[in-house]
Amino acid sequence: MIAALLISMLVSGPVSDTLSFAEMSAVRLSPVTAFATGSGYSAAAWLFSPLDTYTSASASWVRRGEESPLLQEEGRQSSEGVIDIHSLVRLNEASAVRGNVQYRNGMKKGVMWNSSSDYDIVRPYAVADSVGGDVKREQYAFSGGYASRRDRLHYGFEGSYRALHEYRMVDPRPRNIVSDLTVRVSVGYRFTHRYLLDFSTAYRRYSQSQNLSFYNQKGSNSSVFHLTGLGNHFGRFEGGTSAYTSTRYAGNGLELSLNLLPDSVGGWRAGLTYSLLDIVHHLPNQNEVPYTELYTRNARAEVSFVSKNGGFDYAAGLQAGYESRKGVESIIDNGSAGRFLELMRFSMYSSDMFSAGVHGTGEWGREDGRWSIDATADFLQIDSRYQYPLRKLDTRGLDIDIKTGYTVLTGNNLIKAVIEAGRYKSFGAGMTIPPEYTLDKLLAFYTDRRIRMACSSWVGGLSLRWEREIGNSSLFALTDARYVLLDGGADALYTTVTIGFIF
Amino acid sequence: MRRFLTLMAALSVMCSCTTPVEENIFCTVTMHASLPDGRQIVSMTIDPSLPGNMFRNLNTGIDYTFPVFVNNTCTMQVQKGVYMIAFDGQVMFQDGNLANVRFTAWKNPINAVSLLKDNETLEIELKLMK
Numbered sequence: 016m017i018a019a020l021l022i023s024m025l026v027s028g029p030v031s032d033t034l035s036f037a038e039m040s041a042v043r044l045s046p047v048t049a050f051a052t053g054s055g056y057s058a059a060a061w062l063f064s065p066l067d068t069y070t071s072a073s074a075s076w077v078r079r080g081e082e083s084p085l086l087q088e089e090g091r092q093s094s095e096g097v098i099d100i101h102s103l104v105r106l107n108e109a110s111a112v113r114g115n116v117q118y119r120n121g122m123k124k125g126v127m128w129n130s131s132s133d134y135d136i137v138r139p140y141a142v143a144d145s146v147g148g149d150v151k152r153e154q155y156a157f158s159g160g161y162a163s164r165r166d167r168l169h170y171g172f173e174g175s176y177r178a179l180h181e182y183r184m185v186d187p188r189p190r191n192i193v194s195d196l197t198v199r200v201s202v203g204y205r206f207t208h209r210y211l212l213d214f215s216t217a218y219r220r221y222s223q224s225q226n227l228s229f230y231n232q233k234g235s236n237s238s239v240f241h242l243t244g245l246g247n248h249f250g251r252f253e254g255g256t257s258a259y260t261s262t263r264y265a266g267n268g269l270e271l272s273l274n275l276l277p278d279s280v281g282g283w284r285a286g287l288t289y290s291l292l293d294i295v296h297h298l299p300n301q302n303e304v305p306y307t308e309l310y311t312r313n314a315r316a317e318v319s320f321v322s323k324n325g326g327f328d329y330a331a332g333l334q335a336g337y338e339s340r341k342g343v344e345s346i347i348d349n350g351s352a353g354r355f356l357e358l359m360r361f362s363m364y365s366s367d368m369f370s371a372g373v374h375g376t377g378e379w380g381r382e383d384g385r386w387s388i389d390a391t392a393d394f395l396q397i398d399s400r401y402q403y404p405l406r407k408l409d410t411r412g413l414d415i416d417i418k419t420g421y422t423v424l425t426g427n428n429l430i431k432a433v434i435e436a437g438r439y440k441s442f443g444a445g446m447t448i449p450p451e452y453t454l455d456k457l458l459a460f461y462t463d464r465r466i467r468m469a470c471s472s473w474v475g476g477l478s479l480r481w482e483r484e485i486g487n488s489s490l491f492a493l494t495d496a497r498y499v500l501l502d503g504g505a506d507a508l509y510t511t512v513t514i515g516f517i518f
Numbered sequence: 519m520r521r522f523l524t525l526m527a528a529l530s531v532m533c534s535c536t537t538p539v540e541e542n543i544f545c546t547v548t549m550h551a552s553l554p555d556g557r558q559i560v561s562m563t564i565d566p567s568l569p570g571n572m573f574r575n576l577n578t579g580i581d582y583t584f585p586v587f588v589n590n591t592c593t594m595q596v597q598k599g600v601y602m603i604a605f606d607g608q609v610m611f612q613d614g615n616l617a618n619v620r621f622t623a624w625k626n627p628i629n630a631v632s633l634l635k636d637n638e639t640l641e642i643e644l645k646l647m648k
Contacts, residue, residue, distance in 0.1 A: 250579020349630040360539045
């Protein structure tokens with residue numbers, strides 16, 4: 016990845032001798048191009064993407080404010096500064112390198128019932144305190160890869176690494192350090208004059224070490240809980256300033272994907288992807304005894320067709336995805352041998368998420384001014400269950416979203432405006448949580464979630480991008496705002512402001 | 519395609535933990551209570567509201583209510599696990615007399631008893647309180 020960035024410094028400017036920076040940006044920003052390059056481009060197949068050599072560096076401010084968040088574990092608000100450097104370098108007609116460096120620094124506000132990082136990865140096995148608060152976060156991410164082709168064969172490899180540090184400055188003080196490494200290898204074969212069959216595999220190593228401390232050694236008005244799903248928790252390890260506030264997540268993952276795709280933007284695409292991530296949650300101060308395990312499985316299938324000839328370009332596709340989470344809890348012995356031993360394991364938690372959708376996009380007009388429309392409709396169903404005491408939470412809904420955009424090229428300037436309208440229709444949510452086995456605060460928390468899940472919402476958005484070619488580079492600014500109004504009256508606003516340059 | 523799916527399933531198994539996951543999470547516990555003098559107990563009741571009376575899963579913290587012992591015996595179903603068991607109860611003998619009894623052998627976490635099989639039998643050796 017570092018090599019990719021160094022090479023990009025030496026090879027600045029577009030490789031294409033026919034397109035200007037602004038015209039190249041129009042290609043990159045095209046929804047049809049985005050559709051075509053959105054999935055299926057493995058560590059090797061991205062060699063066939065329509066993008067030429069370019070490097071972009073940008074600084075962004077990203078803000079999220081939700082009056083009634085679906086996941087209070089991620090907070091009501093977040094605000095982050097992001098620095099992003101991305102580079103793609105075509106070394107010659109047959110090989111290319113690419114790299115990405117990203118730094119994020121910000122804060123999540125109003126985080127509830129979660130002191131762990133990467134909640135989406137480790138849920139439901141978060142360590143939590145009952146007070147919550149603001150969490151500062153800092154993340155570094157690096158990725159880089161090389162791809163090449165020889166005759167009908169193409170191959171590539173890439174690696175990515177992410178380091179995250181999250182902490183709070185008042186009691187209770189979680190301090191989490193995440194290390195997330197992925198290595199991916201792909202190989203493919205061109206079996207007709209324009210279609211490729213591509214196989215990709217990846218290995219992922221995930222770890223998170225967590226320590227939750229109190230400066231006031233008498234404790235605070237909070238307890239530490241080791242949550243096990245839908246309001247249940249490992250009662251043995253809860254407490255105010257107990258010895259059970261250090262935990263460690265250790266995970267291993269695999270991904271396999273098989274894709275059929277054309278060697279250019281236009282054509283049919285079909286893909287199957289399966290991934291798994293197994294995470295064991297340990298207590299480091301108790302002889303590293305494992306007390307929960309989470310097995311996440313993802314499967315995704317998609318088929319699409321893209322037509323791009325410069326006139327009326329369009330793309331349409333179908334996709335379906337399934338995610339299964341199985342949670343296993345350990346029975347830990349009485350510790351009479353001076354150390355904790357795992358006696359038995361139970362499968363206690365399960366969550367199944369199914370999604371299916373259609374996506375269509377079209378683009379038309381002249382080279383100096385093009386209209387676009389992008390529409391999606393996705394059905395989502397989530398069923399979560401805890402075996403004993405029996406707990407259930409389920410919901411289903413339909414998400415419809417339409418974006419209309421206009422891109423204009425005038426001289427050295429590119430201006431793109433997109434407006435968005437959408438509707439999420441919830442078909443309701445059901446919950447079974449036994450009050451006699453649940454803390455009042457956790458019962459109220461999940462009751463809020465059920466009500467939130469049952470809420471439908473309207474979405475409106477506006478995005479504006481301005482880009483100007485200056486010498487051998489291009490300067491751009493982007494602002495994006497998305498407003499969500501829930502049927503109950505609560506709202507949310509997501510905003511992004513970005514400035515950067517491309518060379 | 520069939521080979522691809524087989525390969526995915528095989529890799530999934532390889533990445534799973536090797537210790538098997540128990541399917542049946544419940545254990546049927548039969549408790550036999552006995553007194554030092556061997557007298558027959560017609561019935562024994564245990565008040566769950568008394569502090570210190572517990573049939574508690576050490577890991578999950580869930581408390582169970584003791585059923586009434588009839589003819590020295592009771593049976594209940596609990597989640598498999600490690601349990602702290604202690605109580606003060608009242609027994610009734612065949613002559614109709616009542617007496618207070620105490621059981622504290624598995625009161626502390628370090629003495630907690632494991633109930634891991636589908637069926638377990640516990641011998642409850644009571645102390646007669648004066």
